[in-house]
Amino acid sequence: MKNRITTYLDSLGKKKLLVPYFTAGFPTMGMTLQYIKAAECAGCDFVEIGIPFSDPLADGPEIQYASKVALDNKTTLNQIFELTQKVRKHSEIPLLFMGYYNPFLAVGVKKFLQKTADSKVDGLIIPDLPIDESTEIRNLADKQNISMTYLVAPTTEKKRIQTINNLTTGFVYAVTVTGVTGSGKKFSPETDKYLKMLQKSLNHRFVAGFGVSSPADAKRLAKYSDGVVIGSKLIKIIREAKTQKSSVTDIEKFLTGVRKSLS
Amino acid sequence: MVKRPDKKGRFGPYGGRYVPETVIASLDELESFYKKAKRDKKFKTELNNFFRDFIGRPSPLYFAERLTEYLDGPKVYFKREDCNHTGAHKINNTVGQILLAKYMGKKRIIAETGAGQHGLATATVCARFGFECIVYMGEEDLHRQKPNVEKMELLGAKVVPVLSGSRTLKDATSEALRDWVTNIRDTFYIIGSVVGPHPYPMLVRDFQSVIGIETKRDFKKRYNRLPDKIIACVGGGSNAMGIFDAFINENNVKLIGVEAAGHGLHTKQHAAPLAKGKPGVLHGSFSYLVFDKDGQVILPHSISAGLDYPGIGPEHSYLHDIKRVKYESVTDKQALDAFKLVSKLEGIIPALESSHALAYLIKDKKKFKKNEHIVVCMSGRGDKDLGIILKNEK
Numbered sequence: 001m002k003n004r005i006t007t008y009l010d011s012l013g014k015k016k017l018l019v020p021y022f023t024a025g026f027p028t029m030g031m032t033l034q035y036i037k038a039a040e041c042a043g044c045d046f047v048e049i050g051i052p053f054s055d056p057l058a059d060g061p062e063i064q065y066a067s068k069v070a071l072d073n074k075t076t077l078n079q080i081f082e083l084t085q086k087v088r089k090h091s092e093i094p095l096l097f098m099g100y101y102n103p104f105l106a107v108g109v110k111k112f113l114q115k116t117a118d119s120k121v122d123g124l125i126i127p128d129l130p131i132d133e134s135t136e137i138r139n140l141a142d143k144q145n146i147s148m149t150y151l152v153a154p155t156t157e158k159k160r161i162q163t164i165n166n167l168t169t170g171f172v173y174a175v176t177v178t179g180v181t182g183s184g185k186k187f188s189p190e191t192d193k194y195l196k197m198l199q200k201s202l203n204h205r206f207v208a209g210f211g212v213s214s215p216a217d218a219k220r221l222a223k224y225s226d227g228v229v230i231g232s233k234l235i236k237i238i239r240e241a242k243t244q245k246s247s248v249t250d251i252e253k254f255l256t257g258v259r260k261s262l263s
Numbered sequence: 264m265v266k267r268p269d270k271k272g273r274f275g276p277y278g279g280r281y282v283p284e285t286v287i288a289s290l291d292e293l294e295s296f297y298k299k300a301k302r303d304k305k306f307k308t309e310l311n312n313f314f315r316d317f318i319g320r321p322s323p324l325y326f327a328e329r330l331t332e333y334l335d336g337p338k339v340y341f342k343r344e345d346c347n348h349t350g351a352h353k354i355n356n357t358v359g360q361i362l363l364a365k366y367m368g369k370k371r372i373i374a375e376t377g378a379g380q381h382g383l384a385t386a387t388v389c390a391r392f393g394f395e396c397i398v399y400m401g402e403e404d405l406h407r408q409k410p411n412v413e414k415m416e417l418l419g420a421k422v423v424p425v426l427s428g429s430r431t432l433k434d435a436t437s438e439a440l441r442d443w444v445t446n447i448r449d450t451f452y453i454i455g456s457v458v459g460p461h462p463y464p465m466l467v468r469d470f471q472s473v474i475g476i477e478t479k480r481d482f483k484k485r486y487n488r489l490p491d492k493i494i495a496c497v498g499g500g501s502n503a504m505g506i507f508d509a510f511i512n513e514n515n516v517k518l519i520g521v522e523a524a525g526h527g528l529h530t531k532q533h534a535a536p537l538a539k540g541k542p543g544v545l546h547g548s549f550s551y552l553v554f555d556k557d558g559q560v561i562l563p564h565s566i567s568a569g570l571d572y573p574g575i576g577p578e579h580s581y582l583h584d585i586k587r588v589k590y591e592s593v594t595d596k597q598a599l600d601a602f603k604l605v606s607k608l609e610g611i612i613p614a615l616e617s618s619h620a621l622a623y624l625i626k627d628k629k630k631f632k633k634n635e636h637i638v639v640c641m642s643g644r645g646d647k648d649l650g651i652i653l654k655n656e657k
């Protein structure tokens with residue numbers, strides 16, 4: 001498969017990946033667009049765009065909150081497709097949708113993927129769609145040149161890790177701790193052991209996520225992985241910013257710091 | 264009929280495992296323990312002893328003489344799950360699941376609850392086994408079903424109020440799933456209905472199937488025939504699957520599930536996914552669900568906390584599609600009327616959930632023939648609902 005994600009990964013070399021997550025429509029769609037620009041300025045490699053869902057069961061309080069605000073603002077899928085088209089006017093940064101499965105079903109999986117391709121999004125992460133249930137969407141994604149990123153967890157059996165590896169088109173997402181996003185659990189020697197095991201088992205690049213909240217966290221996890229995803233922490237920064245305008249500089253500053261820690 | 268579910272945990276197209284990767288290994292573990300337990304004589308004996316001595320099974324099959332007179336048509340019988348320990352059918356399932364937890368060596372138990380009956384049944388078995396118990400309950404339900412909260416706490420459970428979303432069963436379930444993902448290694452999640460990822464819809468049904476097995480046996484023994492119709496209310500649908508299961512292959516027995524129509528199916532305030540929803544994914548399985556054009560789940564409404572859920576168990580979706588079960592609905596008001604009528608006529612205060620099944624019988628009595636024999640699943644007792652009833656009188 002050749003798309004923005006795979007092309008980027010092919011020429012990555014030793015550089016570590018920094019992947020921020022923003023919930024689309026939080027606090028507004030206009031702001032989401034600005035955060036994506038700021039992330040690119042800070043040297044991020046990909047951007048995950050969260051599709052808000054009414055029942056985000058894999059998410060902790062921060063992303064739950066962001067999703068609720070986005071939905072209270074009447075964020076629709078069409079607006080999200082428009083957002084990514086706007087990003088594409090000035091940027092070729094690889095984009096991924098991160099969202100729960102029901103919105104895909106509501107639109108129709110085929111139509112959703114067509115729209116994803118039309119709005120120039122390169123990959124999908126669906127936290128409540130494990131490999132066993134994703135045959136249909138994977139086949140359609142293949143046809144549209146859209147990468148599927150699957151999650152592995154500390155509880156995933158060895159044999160299953162191989163299957164996940166084989167079905168991935170793009171990169172793998174390693175959930176670092178048993179928990180929801182932004183879990184606040186401490187990374188332990190067990191985490192390092194788990195990441196080292198993944199380094200041996202996977203042929204794909206993989207990023208570590210769930211609970212990464214500082215440059216130091218990022219540096220630590222990137223030691224035994226190809227980079228990190230940061231989500232809840234960014235929502236927190238946005239919530240704590242003095243004004244919406246200053247939240248953009250806060251995000252850029254934070255991500256620049258993380259970028260430095262990864263080099 | 265073929266074995267339900269298939270190897271992949273599907274009832275026709277419904278069911279499956281739409282969950283975060285973190286819990287897949289635990290679902291596999293649960294499934295394999297359950298398979299072993301089903302064949303294990305010791306497990307079966309222990310379960311049956313608990314059914315008999317702790318729950319008080321078999322539950323009575325009761326001829327509702329005065330309701331029968333009132334209807335002037337069909338003969339009505341109640342399967343008295345309200346007579347069970349803790350006052351509802353929920354305990355059948357929690358006894359089964361806590362025994363599984365014990366066999367699996369997991370001593371931290373979590374549960375979600377709507378009406379509080381499942382929470383209470385879970386707190387009860389946790390007290391009996393000395394396990395830690397955490398019950399997630401929507402804040403709205405916490406107020407609606409206060410007596411049950413007090414009982415759970417008395418039994419040593421920690422009741423955690425859920426403040427997100429609609430603050431009812433849907434959000435309590437999401438919160439319980441989040442806890443499970445976080446504490447997956449030492450925690451057993453006792454799901455309260457025939458919902459969630461495989462193998463839950465199957466194992467909850469199996470533990471509840473004692474309701475139908477007893478009904479069939481006792482009805483045959485006493486009346487030398489089978490009932491013509493069986494009526495049960497459906498939220499997630501565990502009491503209904505429990506009483507239906509033994510009759511699925513008895514094609515002469517008509518099965519009727521009653522959803523909550525809330526303020527009416529013409530409004531947006533109902534909890535009737537089969538009548539008004541489409542197949543979708545929530546809380547781990549593919550099944551009928553009420554959601555908008557973008558896939559956002561629409562907040563349900565029912566006066567009965569136990570039916571106030573936007574989805575339904577996957578097996579019900581299947582039985583609906585193949586038309587083996589007919590699904591109907593009744594409104595809040597019709598359920599309230601049935602609640603009062605049956606209390607006065609039979610000296611039995613039904614749960615508001617069960618009142619939905621009764622209301623279907625009462626609201627349009629002409630649709631039933633004389634001399635039909637109808638069993639209604641009296642899934643629980645109504646003491647817990649007095650607060651709601653009094654509030655509605657005002």
